[in-house]
Amino acid sequence: MGPRLHSLGAGQRRQLWGRANVNSFHPPVRVLMGPGPSEVSARVLMAQARPTIGHLDPAFQSLMEETKTGLQRLFRAPNHACIPLPGPGTCGMEAGMMNLLEPGDVAVVAINGLFGQRMADMAERAGAEVVRVEQTWGKPVDPKKVEAALWARGAKLLAFVHAETSTGAMTDPAPLCALAREHGALTVVDCVTSLGGIHVNAEEWGADVLYAGTQKCLSAPPGLAPFAISPKAQAVVNARKTKPRNWLYDLQLLMSYWGGEGGRAYHHTAPVNAVYGLHEAMVALFEEGQEAVIARHLAMHQGLVAGLGALGLDLQVAKAHRLPQLNTVKIPEGVDEAQVRLHMLNRFGVEIGAGLGPLKGKVWRIGVMGSSATPRHIRVCLTALADALAAQGRNTASVQGALDAAEDRLSAHV
Numbered sequence: 258m259g260p261r262l263h264s265l266g267a268g269q270r271r272q273l274w275g276r277a278n279v280n281s282f283h284p285p286v287r288v289l290m291g292p293g294p295s296e297v298s299a300r301v302l303m304a305q306a307r308p309t310i311g312h313l314d315p316a317f318q319s320l321m322e323e324t325k326t327g328l329q330r331l332f333r334a335p336n337h338a339c340i341p342l343p344g345p346g347t348c349g350m351e352a353g354m355m356n357l358l359e360p361g362d363v364a365v366v367a368i369n370g371l372f373g374q375r376m377a378d379m380a381e382r383a384g385a386e387v388v389r390v391e392q393t394w395g396k397p398v399d400p401k402k403v404e405a406a407l408w409a410r411g412a413k414l415l416a417f418v419h420a421e422t423s424t425g426a427m428t429d430p431a432p433l434c435a436l437a438r439e440h441g442a443l444t445v446v447d448c449v450t451s452l453g454g455i456h457v458n459a460e461e462w463g464a465d466v467l468y469a470g471t472q473k474c475l476s477a478p479p480g481l482a483p484f485a486i487s488p489k490a491q492a493v494v495n496a497r498k499t500k501p502r503n504w505l506y507d508l509q510l511l512m513s514y515w516g517g518e519g520g521r522a523y524h525h526t527a528p529v530n531a532v533y534g535l536h537e538a539m540v541a542l543f544e545e546g547q548e549a550v551i552a553r554h555l556a557m558h559q560g561l562v563a564g565l566g567a568l569g570l571d572l573q574v575a576k577a578h579r580l581p582q583l584n585t586v587k588i589p590e591g592v593d594e595a596q597v598r599l600h601m602l603n604r605f606g607v608e609i610g611a612g613l614g615p616l617k618g619k620v621w622r623i624g625v626m627g628s629s630a631t632p633r634h635i636r637v638c639l640t641a642l643a644d645a646l647a648a649q650g651r652n653t654a655s656v657q658g659a660l661d662a663a664e665d666r667l668s669a670h671v
């Protein structure tokens with residue numbers, strides 16, 4: 258292996274690219290336990306490495322059809338149109354907000370973390386009048402506050418995040434979607450971190466637009482945003498007075514590419530290999546079983562929390578609202594939190610996340626997502642964290658104590 262590009266400075270890199278023999282990039286070996294991306298299984302990586310074919314090839318078109326059906330099953334949205342949008346999870350958010358909103362519309366956006374803030378920003382850019390329903394970071398969205406906002410003015414849309422990755426809090430979408438329906442508003446539900454990790458059920462909730470990302474609990478590489486839209490929301494999009502300002506995520510144009518059986522028109526070139534990866538990730542998920550996957554996330558979370566408890570660490574979010582797949586862990590007084598993350602990365606290759614916004618410096622974010630939700634990951638993470646704390650002279654409990662505490666929940670899963 259030649260020199261590692263990622264460890265070189267900008268000057269050295271320029272020098273390298275100036276020569277003929279530029280070396281391949283070899284990523285370091287990592288244990289991904291941050292807020293995403295999660296680890297990608299060998300079978301998904303291998304699926305993505307299969308030969309690229311034309312995006313209008315009949316074989317790719319049947320893959321598109323299977324992918325759409327798979328997403329309907331994942332979102333539990335048999336009547337929604339489901340497609341994977343090209344781009345990160347954020348493009349699902351953008352497609353939802355930009356297509357449903359027109360200048361002058363009223364949008365109620367519930368904000369209990371970073372991604373709610375992003376939704377409000379997008380609604381504003383779409384020209385909507387935005388009513389922000391603010392909630393303390395780390396708490397779920399309060400339906401009473403949302404109801405008050407919906408009463409205040411005729412809202413066209415209610416947007417909120419199911420699984421707030423910035424805080425680790427879960428909001429129950431069912432009552433919020435019911436409230437929106439009562440007030441004649443459409444719903445946009447961010448399921449980026451929830452899909453594949455906890456129950457997502459578009460039909461039961463009566464949610465109109467749902468979107469996700471491939472790199473969280475689906476454990477495919479980042480680059481696609483699974484997207485679902487109800488017939489009611491599609492009718493609203495089709496009746497727009499103005500065209501959305503963004504061309505790539507204009508749903509009417511997109512649906513002529515992903516929607517048309519047999520008669521697909523060129524819109525953009527689908528990221529062919531990324532679709533192979535998402536398809537394989539869904540095959541793996543359905544093989545294991547949707548319920549089994551959700552149970553595994555929960556068991557790994559419980560094992561992690563038990564181990565953290567043995568290390569004297571507590572979670573930021575109240576037990577009833579915790580996301581199994583994203584754990585915000587309170588940083589003990591006097592601990593250098595960045596040094597802990599660096600120690601875990603350098604000594605064990607374990608990546609965990611830092612806090613964001615008001616939780617910056619107050620929590621670590623430990624992801625237990627998809628292929629990273631295994632007993633091995635939990636054990637390595639606890640060991641690395643205990644060692645990092647010990648290096649700061651902070652640890653009273655032993656690594657063994659943490660592993661023993663976790664083992665009950667872990668041992669049921671291979």
Ligand SMILES: *Cc1c(COP(=O)(O)O)cnc(C)c1O
Pocket residue numbers: 293345346347348372418420421422423447448449450470479
């Ligand atoms: C990660 C995430 C996003 C954004 O996804 P990107 O792929 O980073 O664009 C949006 N919402 C939530 C809740 C997320 O966790």
